[in-house]
Structures are given as structure tokens and as C-alpha cells.
Amino acid sequence: MGNKQTIFTDEQLDAYQDCTFFTRKEILRLHGRYHEMAPNIVPMDYTKDPDVKLPIQLIINMPELKENPFKERIVEAFSEDGDGNLSFNDFVDMFSVLSEMAPRELKAIYAFKIYDFNTDNFICKSDLEKTLNKLTREELTAEEITLVCEKVIEEADMDGDGKLAFADFENMISKAPDFLSTFHIRI
Amino acid sequence: MCEQPAPETRRPPGGRDDDEVFLPDANCTSASVTFLQELPSYRSILRRRTSAGGTQDRRQNNQGFVRPPAAEKRNLVEGTGVENEAVVRSIREYALNIPEKRRLRDIQEANVKYLSGWDQWKQTRNKSWKKFLDEIKELSSYLELWRNDIRSIEGKFGTGIKSYFSFLRFLVMLNFIIFVLMFSFITLPSTISKYGVLNSSYVKVPSESIELRCRNYTINGPKELVYFHTYIIDLLSGTGFLEMTSLFYGYYTIDMVQLKVIKYNVPLAYLLTTLVCLSLSLIWIVKRSVEGFKQNLVREEDQFQSYCNKIFAGWDFCITDLNASRLKHSSLQYELKTDLAEERLRQKKADRTTEEKLRIYCLRLFLNIFVLALLSVCFYSIYRATIYSQENISNDSIKMMFEGNLLVQYLPSIVITLANFIAPLFFSYIIRLEEYSPAFEIRLTLMRCVFVRLANIGVLLFSLWNRISCGNEKCKPCGYNYELYPCWESRVGQEMYKLMIFDFIIIFAVAVFVDFPRKLLVTYYSCKPIQWCGLQEFGIPENVLEIVYGQTICWIGIFYSPVLPAIATVKYFIVFYIKKISLMHTCRPSKRPVRASSSNFFFLVVLLIGLVLAFIPLGLSMTYFRPSKACGPFVNFNSSWDVVPHTIQGFPTALQKVLNGIASEAFAVPFFMVICLIMFYFIALAGAHKRVVDQLREQLVMESRDKLFLIRKLTEAQKHS
Numbered sequence: 001m002g003n004k005q006t007i008f009t010d011e012q013l014d015a016y017q018d019c020t021f022f023t024r025k026e027i028l029r030l031h032g033r034y035h036e037m038a039p040n041i042v043p044m045d046y047t048k049d050p051d052v053k054l055p056i057q058l059i060i061n062m063p064e065l066k067e068n069p070f071k072e073r074i075v076e077a078f079s080e081d082g083d084g085n086l087s088f089n090d091f092v093d094m095f096s097v098l099s100e101m102a103p104r105e106l107k108a109i110y111a112f113k114i115y116d117f118n119t120d121n122f123i124c125k126s127d128l129e130k131t132l133n134k135l136t137r138e139e140l141t142a143e144e145i146t147l148v149c150e151k152v153i154e155e156a157d158m159d160g161d162g163k164l165a166f167a168d169f170e171n172m173i174s175k176a177p178d179f180l181s182t183f184h185i186r187i
Numbered sequence: 188m189c190e191q192p193a194p195e196t197r198r199p200p201g202g203r204d205d206d207e208v209f210l211p212d213a214n215c216t217s218a219s220v221t222f223l224q225e226l227p228s229y230r231s232i233l234r235r236r237t238s239a240g241g242t243q244d245r246r247q248n249n250q251g252f253v254r255p256p257a258a259e260k261r262n263l264v265e266g267t268g269v270e271n272e273a274v275v276r277s278i279r280e281y282a283l284n285i286p287e288k289r290r291l292r293d294i295q296e297a298n299v300k301y302l303s304g305w306d307q308w309k310q311t312r313n314k315s316w317k318k319f320l321d322e323i324k325e326l327s328s329y330l331e332l333w334r335n336d337i338r339s340i341e342g343k344f345g346t347g348i349k350s351y352f353s354f355l356r357f358l359v360m361l362n363f364i365i366f367v368l369m370f371s372f373i374t375l376p377s378t379i380s381k382y383g384v385l386n387s388s389y390v391k392v393p394s395e396s397i398e399l400r401c402r403n404y405t406i407n408g409p410k411e412l413v414y415f416h417t418y419i420i421d422l423l424s425g426t427g428f429l430e431m432t433s434l435f436y437g438y439y440t441i442d443m444v445q446l447k448v449i450k451y452n453v454p455l456a457y458l459l460t461t462l463v464c465l466s467l468s469l470i471w472i473v474k475r476s477v478e479g480f481k482q483n484l485v486r487e488e489d490q491f492q493s494y495c496n497k498i499f500a501g502w503d504f505c506i507t508d509l510n511a512s513r514l515k516h517s518s519l520q521y522e523l524k525t526d527l528a529e530e531r532l533r534q535k536k537a538d539r540t541t542e543e544k545l546r547i548y549c550l551r552l553f554l555n556i557f558v559l560a561l562l563s564v565c566f567y568s569i570y571r572a573t574i575y576s577q578e579n580i581s582n583d584s585i586k587m588m589f590e591g592n593l594l595v596q597y598l599p600s601i602v603i604t605l606a607n608f609i610a611p612l613f614f615s616y617i618i619r620l621e622e623y624s625p626a627f628e629i630r631l632t633l634m635r636c637v638f639v640r641l642a643n644i645g646v647l648l649f650s651l652w653n654r655i656s657c658g659n660e661k662c663k664p665c666g667y668n669y670e671l672y673p674c675w676e677s678r679v680g681q682e683m684y685k686l687m688i689f690d691f692i693i694i695f696a697v698a699v700f701v702d703f704p705r706k707l708l709v710t711y712y713s714c715k716p717i718q719w720c721g722l723q724e725f726g727i728p729e730n731v732l733e734i735v736y737g738q739t740i741c742w743i744g745i746f747y748s749p750v751l752p753a754i755a756t757v758k759y760f761i762v763f764y765i766k767k768i769s770l771m772h773t774c775r776p777s778k779r780p781v782r783a784s785s786s787n788f789f790f791l792v793v794l795l796i797g798l799v800l801a802f803i804p805l806g807l808s809m810t811y812f813r814p815s816k817a818c819g820p821f822v823n824f825n826s827s828w829d830v831v832p833h834t835i836q837g838f839p840t841a842l843q844k845v846l847n848g849i850a851s852e853a854f855a856v857p858f859f860m861v862i863c864l865i866m867f868y869f870i871a872l873a874g875a876h877k878r879v880v881d882q883l884r885e886q887l888v889m890e891s892r893d894k895l896f897l898i899r900k901l902t903e904a905q906k907h908s
Contacts, residue, residue, distance in 0.1 A: 019288040021279055023321060067512035068504060080284065089285035096279070098504065109282040115499065131498060136520045148523060151494040158884070159891030171887075172495050179500040181346050186338065186505055 007031055009047050020096035027092065030187065034091050037062070046088065056084025059091075064185050069134040070114055074098075077113040098185040107183050108173045112166050124163035125149050226894075332356055336767060343508040345515060348770070351727050352763065354790045358738055359759045361471060365464045365745070366752035372460040373749050374433050376451050380444040401665035404437075404673035404817035423688060424596040425681040426580075434684070434750045436676040437818035454820035454830045458809070461746045465805070468742065469798055476791035497522055529625055547622055554617050561613060562639065565606040566646045572602040573650040577671075599682065600689035603643045607736070610639045611729070633728050637793055640736045641800050644686075644743065648804050651679060656812065666813030666825075674818040676747045676808075683744030683751065690737050691758045698769045706773040725774040730766065731790050734759070735797050742801035746808065 005028060008016070016027045035042045037058045043050055056075050065071040075084040078094040086094070096102065097110050113119075117127045128149040132140065140148070156164055156172040164172075173179050278288050278295070299307060328334065333356055341349035421427030425434065432438060444451040501519050506512050539547075576598040594601075614635045618628050655667050655675045662668055672678055702723045709722055741755040809828045814821035821827045835846050848854055 015289050015292060016285075017318075018292055019278055019285055023325060025325075063507050067506055067509060069502065069516075078284075093285050103280055106280050106282060111499065128498070135498065135502060135516070136523065137516050139516075139520050140523065144523070144527060147527060148494060148498070152498055155492050155495050158888050159895070160888065161895070169499075172492060173499065175492055176496045176500040178346075178496060182500050182503045182505075184504055186342065 007044060007046050012047070012049075016092065020092055021099050021101040022092070022096060030092055030095060031088065033062075033187070034088050042088075051087070053085040053087045054091075056086075059084070059086055064187055069137075070131075073114045073117065077110055082119070095185065095187050098183065099187075100180075100184050104174065104180055105170070107180070108170045109166075111173065111179075111183060112169045115169075122163040122165055123169060125153070128152055332359070333763065336763075340767065340770070341505050343506075343511045344770070345503040345506060345511065348725070348727065350787050350790070351730060352767070354731065354787075355734060355759060355763050355766070357475070358734060359756055359763070361468060362738075362741065362752045362756040362759065365468065366750070366756055368464055368467075369460055369745065369749045369752060372456050373439065373453075376444045376446075376456070377439050377441050377453060378433060379446075380441065401669050401673075401816035403669075420592055420596070423593065423685070425684040426596075430677060430681070434748055435680045436747050436749075437674045439749075439820045440818055440822070441820060442823075452830075452834065454824070454827075455834050457749075457820050458827055458830055461805070464745060464752075465742060465798070465802065469795075472791055472795055472798065476788055476795070478787075480788060493526060494523075497526075525625055532624060551621050554621055557617065558614070558635065561610060562642070565610060565639065565643065569599060569602050569606065569643055569646045570650045573599045573647055574654065577651070577654055597685060597689055599647055600686050603647065603686070604689065604693055606643055607640055611636045629728075633732075633789075636728075636732055637735075637796060640732055641739060641797060644736075644739060645800065645803075647682065647686075648679075648743070651682060652812075665816055667815065669815075669817075672815070674815045676815060676819055680744060680747030680751075683740055684748055684754075686740045687737065687744070687751065687754060687758065690733075690740070691762070694733065694762055695765060698765050698773070702769055702773040722775045723769075723773065725770050728789075731793065734762070735790075735793050738794065739797035739801055742798060743804055746805055 007028065008031075013024050013027060016022065017024060020027070022030065031046065034054070035044065038054055041054070042052055056072065056079075059065065059075050060071040065074065068074065072084065074094065075086060076082055078090050078097075079086050080090060097106055112123070115123055115127060115131055117130045118124075129145055132145055132148060153162060153164070156168050158168050158171065159165065278292055281288060281291070283291070299310065333352075337349055337352050337356070340352055417427060421429055429435075430437065439453065439457060441453045444453060497519065501522075503515060506515055576595055579595045611632070614632050618632050621628075623631065655672050655678075656662060657668055667675055705720075705723060708717050709720070737755065737758070741751055744751045810826055813825060814827050816822050821830065824830055824833070835843055838846070
């Protein structure tokens with residue numbers, strides 16, 4: 001554990017280790033990835049906490065996110081301004097929540113944000129239709145889409161308002177056995 | 188009655204600084220929205236969304252973060268009140284962004300000085316212990332076999348196929364551990380003593396007390412004129428020069444190894460190590476399958492919440508490859524379409540008339556009889572092949588030609604492999620005629636294939652037993668057919684060895700001589716029939732059955748061939764690479780999607796069935812069959828298990844009494860009854876939990892409906908007053 005790196009202070013690294021699910025090495029590696037996306041903008045020296053944000057276009061071209069149909073929503077959910085511009089903190093936070101050590105409850109909170117396309121804190125029918133279209137690349141017929149959306153609301157909606165609140169969503173996710181293993185990005 | 192409020196502009200996206208959870212919808216007035224905003228449940232959702240370092244009351248805020256994962260006390264360190272169990276790592280699990288988490292962390296650290304010295308020390312100790320564990324985990328991840336290979340497979344093909352390769356890795360490690368155990372407790376002492384290393388000596392099994400006829404055991408080794416091909420035949424079938432090596436049971440004709448002052452009882456070690464290895468496999472498999480079992484228990488049937496699972500947990504976020512993502516899209520589409528089709532089928536089934544039902548049941552009965560007939564044909568042909576092979580092996584091997592000899596040796600293996608290949612084809616064809624639901628179709632075909640594969644081994648063993656034992660005069664002196672099989676355990680070991688080698692050859696040959704040319708044909712020739720045929724599909728259930736079959740052979744063969752696990756380890760090691768290359772280059776992944784959670788459980792259940800099957804021949808041969816008197820460590824005993832009572836008799840009397848007491852009925856029956864009672868209790872508990880879950884769910888629905896109703900009533904009442 002030599003002090004060869006000058007990107008972060010030791011205190012910063014400790015703070016990152018406590019606030020995320022990453023080790024020191026992984027955080028330094030993440031910084032490397034963040035830097036190589038835009039070497040001119042991202043400084044190598046983060047000891048003074050520079051205020052640098054990368055635009056959404058750069059982030060969604062990362063190989064880990066490129067093939068994901070929800071890549072824009074993921075980045076928007078973790079950005080502070082909601083437009084997808086990620087600072088390094090947001091970047092690390094995003095991959096920390098999506099790592100395999102994050103608990104189910106935490107992932108469920110962010111999954112709800114991701115699938116809520118119109119950010120009204122409900123997953124309504126239009127959100128579901130958009131999700132479905134992104135998942136199947138619009139190969140289903142309109143009738144099939146309506147049927148599937150109805151089924152989903154029927155299965156998960158517990159208070160009968162025709163859309164999923166966070167409580168409904170979380171309850172449903174707790175019974176989905178694959179959620180933990182699929183809602184996970186390796187970096 | 189409900190005014191439409193002025194349409195608010197879209198709330199600031201990102202949602203973190205919001206104060207609104209509910210948008211006013213068409214039915215509600217602003218009055219009911221106020222009610223909703225005053226509900227305690229709403230306020231707690233609100234607190235969860237706002238940040239920690241706000242101007243609001245910190246205590247109120249901190250309580251709002253309470254989302255305790257199972258067994259942890261979750262009190263945030265505060266200004267005055269301090270809990271020593273405030274584990275630092277709980278910060279990670281809050282849904283805040285990093286600057287806010289850091290502020291929280293600073294608050295925690297600042298409050299440390301309010302703790303007593305003891306609590307402070309405890310906290311620092313917890314922290315450093317956690318850091319230490321993290322570092323150990325990181326180091327040990329380097330030791331993990333094939334970590335990068337499996338990661339890349341996961342990235343390209345998803346978690347379903349990755350679970351197959353993790354399963355293969357698990358088998359390699361299991362076989363390796365079993366081999367290490369068998370080697371160090373059985374092979375090593377015997378080899379050391381035979382070569383006189385370390386001043387050890389051994390006492391050979393006294394053979395004077397045994398009849399001369401039973402002791403007559405010569406190996407058809409090479410004599411004067413030796414063809415090279417005899418060595419190849421011997422290598423591939425375990426005869427000749429291999430028969431007297433430590434590979435087979437016959438080598439271990441040693442009673443006791445004396446190493447300075449230690450006396451090492453080889454027969455006892457042989458028996459106990461075999462039992463320990465099998466029990467270790469059982470415990471390890473059960474431990475691994477517990478996780479999947481728990482999930483299966485909660486999900487009553489496959490149809491529970493299936494649409495939600497597919498939409499919200501269907502896309503594998505690990506996928507990074509273009510082809511894999513295309514495949515995933517199409518497989519999700521396929522799954523959804525299948526589900527909708529199943530829905531329609533269910534509708535159709537409900538509408539079936541009695542006439543149609545009768546027709547379907549008759550058809551199913553007929554097809555099941557056909558399946559039984561097919562199975563009996565398979566079993567009979569294996570039986571005859573084994574008999575023929577055993578009869579012709581006894582002939583003088585030099586007389587036969589090379590190919591003929593090899594064919595005779597491998598005849599049972601060839602017939603078994605053919606049966607394993609043909610039967611599933613039939614099964615997948617007739618299942619379509621039986622008109623079950625798609626999920627049940629898959630399960631039934633798999634069960635039938637599992638049964639065929641494992642029962643084939645059973646038939647082989649049965650036909651061997653038939654020849655080895657006999658009811659007439661031939662077997663009277665020694666208890667088994669000593670003329671044909673002076674050392675029958677070695678012969679059984681040889682059969683298992685041949686099965687294993689042949690299985691490996693087939694896997695290799697299919698990958699190189701069938702899949703690879705097929706890939707070349709499909710890539711370079713674009714004529715219709717070839718393109719329609721397409722590439723070989725990498726079907727996971729078929730591949731899993733293949734490995735489970737090989738592993739069952741290994742387990743059955745442990746007692747007769749202690750070095751077999753080593754061969755199995757090497758075999759699965761190479762099979763990993765063959766399958767990986769085959770998957771990446773010559774196969775296309777199956778369109779039918781496989782879920783990771785249920786597939787892990789499925790693999791382990793099938794493996795467990797194989798293990799239980801392996802226990803049966805072992806148990807029978809240990810207790811029922813007479814061990815051969817010409818070779819092996821159990822020459823002096825009437826059955827292999829007798830070595831245990833024999834050893835116990837050498838123990839001090841008190842210990843003897845205890846052990847005899849444990850083995851007697853007076854202990855076993857009450858023990859069994861207690862175990863049954865405990866099991867019934869847990870089953871009842873699980874059933875009760877399930878019922879409670881259902882009731883609570885219903886209650887929740889009712890509660891929220893009540894809430895909405897009351898709010899509407901209140902709003903109306905307010906309007907009128």
C-alpha cells in the first residue's frame with residue numbers, strides 16, 4: 001500500500017471506500033476510466049475536488065453501457081441535474097450502486113428512478129410502454145404491448161391506482177429472484 | 188367537483204430536491220392532495236428522498252433513512268445519542284449522492300469522540316477488521332480459477348450460460364478435493380510402503396487361510412512377442428499393464444502399514460475415505476443448492492409475477508457485446524410472445540370439451556407407453572451388449588485384431604452413448620404431441636432425459652452384477668464367479684474407466700469433427716438446406732446432463748478405482764476449454780432463455796440425483812457382495828463393511844459399548860422419529876409463512892383502497908361543510 005499515487009489524497013480515498021462498495025484500487029481504476037473518456041477536460045489531480053462534469057454523450061458510449069437499452073435513463077438517474085452530466089462522484093456512485101455488492105434495497109431505489117421515464121415518481125402505463133419498447137426494440141404489436149402492460153400492472157399494483165408507486169415496485173422486486181444478478185454492471 | 192389544478196411545469200428532474208410525491212391527478216382536488224401529503228406514510232417517503240445536510244431537523248431526517256437490512260441496528264450517529272453499533276458501512280447503503288454521504292461520514296467521525304473509550308476502540312477495531320476482510324477477499328479473488336474467462340463469457344452471453352461454466356468449475360474443484368483425499372489416505376500409504384520409503388513396512392494380507400481356487404489371479408500381461416497396439420488397448424481399457432497399478436482396486440492388497448510407531452489400517456482407511464468423499468460431495472452440493480431452494484420455495488409456481496420479472500429484471504446489465512445484446516433482445520421478445528401464447532393456450536384448455544379431453548388423455552397414455560417401450564429397448568440392448576462384451580473380453584486378446592478388440596471392449600460405452608443420443612430426440616418430438624404448457628414440456632423432457640442417462644448406467648452395473656454373482660455351484664467356494672472374475676472390483680473399475688474415457692473422447696470428437704465442419708459449411712456455403720440447418724445450438728440442459736452423467740460415473744467408480752477422480756479433474760479441465768471455444772466460435776446460444784437463478788438450482792438437483800444413484804451400488808457392494816479373495820484389502824472379510832465392526836472390537840470396552848449402542852435399534856428408531864418430527868415442524872412452518880405472506884398482501888391491498896376511499900369521503904365532507 002505505497003503512497004505512489006497523487007490523484008487523490010489518502011483521506012479522499014478513505015472517504016470513497018466508506019461511501020461506496022469499491023476498494024482503493026478500484027476507485028483509482030475508475031478514475032482512469034473517467035479520465036480516458038475526456039483527457040483534456042478531466043484533470044489527473046483530484047486532490048482539490050475540481051468541479052468537472054462529463055456530458056451524457058461521452059458516458060453512454062462506454063463499452064459497459066453501449067449495449068444497454070436503458071443507458072440514457074441510467075446516466076440521468078445518477079446525475080445531479082437530471083440531464084445526464086456526471087461528475088466523478090456521480091460516476092463512482094453509479095457504478096457502486098450497480099456493483100454486485102450493493103444490497104437489493106439500494107438497487108431497487110435506483111431501478112425505480114431508471115424506469116420512471118417521466119420522473120413523476122410513478123411508473124405509469126406510458127413508462128411501461130417505453131420500457132417494453134426499449135427491451136424488445138419495438139418488435140411487439142400494439143395489442144401485445146397493451147396486454148403485457150396490463151399484466152404487469154395487474155401483478156404489481158397493490159393500491160389499485162393503475163400505476164406503480166415505489167412501494168409497489170419495491171415489493172415486486174423483492175420477489176424477483178433474478179433482479180440482483182441482472183441489475184449489475186461489471187467494471 | 189375536482190378542479191383541475193393549473194398544470195405545473197415538469198418538476199425538476201432528478202427528483203432529489205422534491206417535496207412532491209404525488210402529482211395531482213384528474214380525480215383529486217388540491218384538498219385531497221393536502222390530505223395525502225399529511226399522511227405519515229407519505230412523510231416517510233419524503234424523508235427518504237431529501238438530503239441529509241438540509242436545514243430540517245436532523246433527528247427527523249435521520250430516522251427517515253431507516254431501511255434496515257435484516258439483522259443490523261440502524262441508528263445514525265447523532266449529536267447527543269450515540270450507538271456503538273453504527274457500522275460505518277451502513278453509509279454505503281443510503282440512496283444519496285457521494286458529497287452527501289461524505290458529510291454524513293464526517294458527522295459520524297466527529298461524533299466518535301462522544302463515545303466512551305471502550306466503544307471507540309470497538310469501532311476502530313470493527314473498521315480495521317472490515318478492511319482486513321476486504322483485502323483478504325481481494326487477494327483470494329486472484330486464486331479463483333478461470334475468473335477472467337467466466338467474466339468474459341458472462342459479458343458476452345449473459346448470466347444463464349455463465350452459470351453452466353461456474354458449475355463446471357465447481358465440479359473441477361470438487362473432483363480435485365476428492366482426489367487429494369483419496370490420494371493422501373489410500374494411495375500414498377500403499378505406495379510408500381511398497382517401495383519401502385521412510386523405513387515403512389507392510390503386512391500383506393495373509394492368504395493361507397483362503398482357498399486356493401479363489402486366489403488364482405493372473406493378469407493377461409504382455410508376454411514375449413508384444414505388439415505396440417496392445418499397449419494402446421491396455422491404456423484405453425485399463426487392462427494389461429494398467430490393471431496392476433494403483434489405478435484399480437487390485438493394487439491395494441495390503442493390510443497394515445507400519446511407519447515407525449504408527450500402524451495404519453489400510454482396509455479401514457479405504458472404506459472410510461470413500462464414504463467421507465461421497466458425504467463431502469453431498470454436503471457441498473446441498474450447501475450450494477440451499478440458496479436456489481429458498482427462492483424456489485417462495486415462488487410457488489413459475490407463473491408468479493412472470494411478466495414483472497421479465498420487464499424489470501429481464502435485461503442482463505452485464506451484456507457488453509453487440510451480438511449478445513441482439514440475442515438478448517430477441518430472447519426477451521420470444522419469452523414474452525411465448526408467455527402470451529401460453530395465456531391463450533390456457534384459455535383454450537379451459538374451453539376444451541370432454542371429448543377433446545378424452546382424446547388428449549388417451550394420446551398421452553399411448554405416448555407414455557411408447558416411452559416405456561423405448562426405454563426397455565435401450566435397457567435390453569445395453570444388457571446384451573455388456574454380456575457380449577464381457578464374454579469376448581475373456582478370450583485371448585492377442586488373437587483378435589486391434590479394432591475388433593477395442594470395439595468389444597468399448598461396446599457397452601458405445602451403446603450407452605447411442606441410447607443417450609437417440610432417446611432425447613424421440614422425447615423432444617413426442618412432447619410436442621402431448622400438448623402440455625411450454626414450461627411443463629421443458630421440465631418433463633428434462634426429467635425423462637435425466638432418467639434415461641442415469642438408468643443406463645444402472646443397467647450396465649446390473650448386467651455386470653449378474654455375471655459376477657450366480658446362484659449355482661460355480662460360485663459356492665468364494666461367493667462370486669471366481670473363474671471369470673478373480674478380481675471383480677478391478678473389472679467394475681475398468682468398466683467405469685472405459686465409460687469415462689469414452690465420454691471424454693465423444694465430447695472432444697463432437698466438438699472437433701461435427702461442430703467445427705458444420706460452422707465452416709454454414710459460413711462458406713450459402714445454399715438453402717445448410718443455412719436452414721444452421722449452427723449447433725448450445726443448449727444448456729443437454730450440456731449439463733452430459734457433465735452430470737460423467738460425474739455420476741466418477742462417483743460410482745471411486746470405490747473401485749481410487750485414482751478416477753484425478754482423471755475426472757483433468758477431463759473437466761479440458762472440457763471447460765473445449766466448451767468455451769465451442770461456444771465462442773462454433774455454436775450459437777440457444778434462443779430459449781435460461782434464467783440464472785432457477786438454472787443453478789436445476790443443475791444441483793440433477794447432480795444430487797446422480798449422487799444418490801451412486802450411493803446405491805456402493806452401498807450394495809459394501810454390504811451385500813463378497814469382496815474378491817484374490818486382490819484388494821478386504822480379502823479377510825466377508826463383506827467390505829465388516830472391517831468396521833472388526834476394528835471396533837479392538838477398541839476399549841467403554842468405547843465399544845457406546846458405539847454399539849449408537850448402532851443398535853434402540854437408538855436408531857427414536858433418533859429417526861425425532862428427525863421426522865423436526866422435519867414436519869419445519870414443513871409446517873414454511874407453509875404457515877407462505878399463508879401469512881398471502882394474507883398480508885391481501886391486507887395491504889385492502890388498506891390502500893380503504894385509504895383512498897376515506898380520503899375521498901373526507902374531501903366530499905369538507906366540500907359540503
